[in-house]
Amino acid sequence: MQLPARYDHVGSFLRPQYLLEARDKKAKGEIGAEALREVEDKAIAEIVKFQQDVGLKSITDGEFRRTYFHIDFLEQLGGVKTDIPVTVKKADGTEELAPPVIRVVDKVRHAKDIQRADFEYLKGQVAAGCTPKVTIPSPTMLHFRGGRAGISKTAYPELDPAFYDDVAKAYGDELRSLYDAGCRYVQMDDTNLAYLCDEKMREAARQRGDDPNELPHRYAGFINKVVAHKPEGMLLAMHLCRGNFKSTHAAAGNYEPVAEALLAEMNLDAFFLEYDDDRSGDFRPLRFLPKGKTVVLGLVTTKFGEMESKDDLKRRIDEAAQYAPLEQLALSPQCGFSSTVHGNNIAVEAQRQKLRLVIETAQEVWGS
Numbered sequence: 001m002q003l004p005a006r007y008d009h010v011g012s013f014l015r016p017q018y019l020l021e022a023r024d025k026k027a028k029g030e031i032g033a034e035a036l037r038e039v040e041d042k043a044i045a046e047i048v049k050f051q052q053d054v055g056l057k058s059i060t061d062g063e064f065r066r067t068y069f070h071i072d073f074l075e076q077l078g079g080v081k082t083d084i085p086v087t088v089k090k091a092d093g094t095e096e097l098a099p100p101v102i103r104v105v106d107k108v109r110h111a112k113d114i115q116r117a118d119f120e121y122l123k124g125q126v127a128a129g130c131t132p133k134v135t136i137p138s139p140t141m142l143h144f145r146g147g148r149a150g151i152s153k154t155a156y157p158e159l160d161p162a163f164y165d166d167v168a169k170a171y172g173d174e175l176r177s178l179y180d181a182g183c184r185y186v187q188m189d190d191t192n193l194a195y196l197c198d199e200k201m202r203e204a205a206r207q208r209g210d211d212p213n214e215l216p217h218r219y220a221g222f223i224n225k226v227v228a229h230k231p232e233g234m235l236l237a238m239h240l241c242r243g244n245f246k247s248t249h250a251a252a253g254n255y256e257p258v259a260e261a262l263l264a265e266m267n268l269d270a271f272f273l274e275y276d277d278d279r280s281g282d283f284r285p286l287r288f289l290p291k292g293k294t295v296v297l298g299l300v301t302t303k304f305g306e307m308e309s310k311d312d313l314k315r316r317i318d319e320a321a322q323y324a325p326l327e328q329l330a331l332s333p334q335c336g337f338s339s340t341v342h343g344n345n346i347a348v349e350a351q352r353q354k355l356r357l358v359i360e361t362a363q364e365v366w367g368s
Contacts, residue, residue, distance in 0.1 A: 001233075001234070001235035001236075001270075002235075002269075002294070003235070003237075003269075003270055003296070003330055004057035004058045004130070004131040005056075005058070005330075005362070006330045006331065006362040006363075006365070007056070007330060007331050007332060007358050007362035008056075008057075008272070008330060008331075008332045009051075009060070009332055009358075010135075010187070010189075010239050010241075010298070010333065010334075011060040011062070011063055011135040011189075011336055012060075012062060012069070012335075012337060012338050013047050013050070013051075013060075013063070013064075013336070013337050013338060013351065014337050014338045014348055014351055015043070015064060015338055016046070018039065018043070019039055019040065019043045019064060022035070022036050023036065037065075040064050040065050043062070043064050044061045044062060044064050044065075044121065044122065045125050047061070048061070048125040048126060049125075051130075052126075052127055054355045054356060054359070055355075055356070056130070056355065057129075057130055057131060058130070058131050058132075058133045058185060059122070059126045059130045059132050059133065060122070060132075060133050060134075061118060061121075063135060065118055068100065069189055070102075070189070071100050071102065073114055073115070074102055074141060074142060075102070076112065076114045077108055077109070077110065077114075077167075078106070078108065078109035078110070079104055079105060079106035079107050079109060079155065080102060080103070080104055080105070080108060080142065081104075081105045082100045082101070082102055082103075083100055083103065101145070101146070101150075102141065102142065102145060102146065102150065103146065103150050103151075104142060104151040104155065104156070104163070105152050106152065107166055108166040108167045109166065110169070110170040110171075110173035110174055110177075113174070114136075114174055114177075115136065115174065115178060116178060116181050118134075119132065119178055119181050120181050122134075123181070123182055123183075131185050132183065132185070133185040133186070134178055134183055134185070134186050134187070135186075135187045135188075135189055135239075136174070136186060136187075136188055137188065137189055137190075138188040138189060138223070139168065139188075139222060139223070139226055140190055140192045140193070140219045140222060140223070141191075141192065143159075143163075143222075144192035144205075144215075145192075146208075147208035147209060147210055148209055149208065151163060164221070164222050167222075167225075168222070168225035168226045169229060171226045172226060172228075172230065175226075175230055175234065175236075178234075179231040179233075179234055183234070184233060184234055184235060185234070185237075186234060186235070186236055186237070187236075187237045187238070187239055187272070188223075188236070188238045189238075189239045189241055190238055190239065190241070191240075191241050192219065193216060193258045193262055194240040194241055194258075194274070196212050196215060196216055196258050197255055197256070197257050197258060197281075202257070212257070213257070216257065216260075216262065217261045217265065219261065220261040220262070220266045221265075223238070223267075223268065224266060227267045227268065235269045235270070236268055236269055237268060237271065237272060237296075238268050238270075238271055238272065239335075240255075240262070240272065240273055240274065241274065241335055254281025254282065255273065255285040256285050259285030259286075259287075259288045260288045262288075263285070263286070263288040263289045263290070263293065263295070264289075264290055269293065270293065270295070271293070271294070271296065272296045272298060273295055273296070273297065273298060274298040274335060275297050275298050275299050275316070275320075275334065276300065276301040276302075276303075276334035276335075282319075283322070283324075284323055285323075286323040286324035287324070289323075289324040289328060291328070294330055295320075295324060295328065295330070296330040296331065296332045297316070297317065297320055297329060297331055299313050299317070299331060299332075299334065300313070300331075300332070300333045300334060300358055301333070301334055302334055303335075303346065305346045305347055305350035307350075307353060307354065307357065308357065310357065310364070313357075313361045314361065314364070314365060317329065317331065317365055327366075330362065330366075331358050331361060331365070332358060333354055333355070337351045
């Protein structure tokens with residue numbers, strides 16, 4: 001399966017202020033879910049038009065219905081429970097909101113359609129000639145954050161194969177639901193493989209009882225179980241994210257520790273890899289890319305408004321092409337412009353300019 005164009009986007013856009021205000025009112029109980037959805041619908045219609053006006057060919061809903069990139073989806077699977085975030089006091093006396101904790105408390109199953117209604121609204125806004133894309137969290141999120149301790153031993157005395165098979169079937173049911181609604185492009189967002197490039201995160205995995213050298217290969221098998229359920233004719237991609245909360249990142253490190261498992265072993269169609277600064281390392285890991293797959297190079301930062309130059313982008317594409325064929329590469333911003341409702345240190349106009357830069361550079365490199 002081929003991408004709609006040689007340029008793409010991860011999916012998340014800056015939220016308009018009126019949407020942020022509506023979400024705040026919903027959190028305070030001042031408006032209900034239906035009123036919030038009406039505001040979301042308006043914002044999504046606007047961001048769809050924005051993407052099409054800029055010239056993108058794959059179109060998302062901006063992830064405007066989400067609070068967290070993973071929780072909102074995963075907690076709707078049967079057998080999954082989310083512990084409500086709590087305020088914790090740090091050693092220096094300041095307070096911060098601890099992230100929600102995902103736990104598997106029962107057999108995982110597809111209890112209901114999760115993204116279908118959202119996709120149907122998106123599809124109704126997208127013009128002919130463009131492809132609506134759905135973004136969902138990677139299934140590895142149900143394992144990596146908590147490890148064995150986060151998964152019920154009553155439901156799953158042994159993880160392999162029952163846990164992985166159940167999650168894969170639940171994902172497959174969701175993919176078929178989306179396919180039946182007309183969806184042909186799904187992107188899974190995965191922080192875990194990117195985290196396994198960072199020695200601090202690798203040590204944390206060891207402390208949970210996992211081998212960071214073995215995990216990428218286990219996750220490749222896990223993802224392939226999902227792919228086995230994928231409807232024929234659906235493009236399935238993965239984005240490796242190193243964190244983008246308020247323009248910060250959570251992990252750093254070369255892709256080398258996960259590259260072979262990711263690129264050579266996972267039966268996916270495309271991989272979005274962040275390469276916007278030195279913390280991502282060099283392009284040597286791309287040597288594992290087999291024929292028939294595409295790597296989308298995230299060379300343009302979404303964290304800050306300073307513009308990259310076309311010449312620098314073309315030079316870096318040439319460097320990447322030393323390790324993977326140019327015809328198997330594409331270009332994108334490195335991440336979403338807003339990974340959460342809290343936004344990033346970038347303005348809407350810079351968002352537009354960076355997207356145009358990506359499109360124009362890609363057209364000059366690969367042709368229009």
